[in-house]
Amino acid sequence: MDRSDIIIKTSIKGIIVNVVLSAFKAVVGAAAGSIAIILDAVNNLTDALSSVITIVGTKLSGRAPDKKHPHGYGRIEYFTSVIIASIVLAAGVTAAKESVMKIIDPGEVDYSVLSLVIVAVAVAVKFFFGRYVKSVGKKVDSGSLIASGEDAFMDSILSLATLAAALANYIWGFKLEGVLGVIIAGFIIKAAIGMLKETADTLLGERADDELVAKLKEHIASFDEVQGVYDMDLHDYGPAKTVGSVHIQVRDGMTAEEIHILTRRIEYSVYELFHIIITMGIYAANDSGSAGGIRSFLEELVKRYDSILEMHGFYVDEKTATVYFDLIFDFEEKEKYRILKEMTAALTERFPGYVFSPILDSDISG
Secondary structure (H helix, E strand, O other), rough: OOOOHHHHOOOOOOOHHHHHHHHHHHHHHHHOOHHHHHHHHHHHHHHHHHHHHHHHHHHHHOOOOOOOOOOOOOOOOHHHHHHHHHHHHHHHHHHHEEEEEEEEHOOOOOOHHHHHHHHHHHHHHHHHHHHHHHHHHHHHHHHHHHHHHHHHHHHHHHHHHHHHHHHHHHHHHOOOOHHHHHHHHHHHHHHHHHHHHHHHHHOOOOOOOOHHHHHHHHHOOOOOOOOOOEEEEEHHHHHEEEEEEEEEEEHOOOOOOHHHHHHHHHHHHHHHHEEEEEEEEEEOOOOOOOHHHHHHHHHHHHHOOEEEEEEEEEEEEEEEEEEEEEEEEOOOOOOHHHHHHHHHHHHHOOOOOOOOEEEEEOOOOO
């Protein structure tokens, strides 16, 4: 069973579970006159809606790439995560509003033993089902399922609070529904905001995972011909598709044929092991003759500035007397162009016969 089928099958289970729970809770809530249980029933219906949205999003995200969207439609899943998180947020706000009204006017409720048993069973079902959905979501890397599982877990806590309030009312006559509802609503709202923030970071384009970058660089560097790995940039086009680019440094005497064979080997290997489509650029190592002296002087200059994280891509074109190199600055450095001007001036003074052509890179990945 492929990833899409697993997500859809799990979501269908969610629809069935939530519709059944909603029906039972609606009957119990109406019979007992409990706004908390009725609100819980409505919340289960929103969960069923979330599962429907997940199914639709999964179907749409599985569409084949086309001319308009050459990287496919995988990011639609992130939008479904936003919709689900918004539903959770709306449910939290509604719960808070109704709970405040319940504090102002507690009203009369009449719980039976059967109603308490049904609510208790609902708590257990939502708790274990939420854990199941979240575990499946993590297994197939589905933000929508993870959000749905988190929502189900929060629902189980809300239902538990409802049960606790019902028991307190049944045994001692305490009317705590409203107070507990406000507290739980706060947790639901916080969880929803967290889900929205996480998905928003992904859509905006967050920094690639440092551990993944380290593993990728280590693997690429394991090829004998590779002398350095730089400028790795990864782009997420959905949970199942990542594309990226990277520069490798090789000896400047390699032929185009040798470089072609090397880059093909690396690209195929990276895709096989990491399922990442990687595009490669080349830096030629150049340290012989006068280039060695220029490089040593440049490396000493770099050490003077703590905000320079790395220097790479060094090459001296003796035909045009042009020196190329890249510098990576810390994002916090606000005067990088002043530093670059100082370094260029020092290099020009020390090696007046050369033109220096630096490029400023960003600290995109570790």
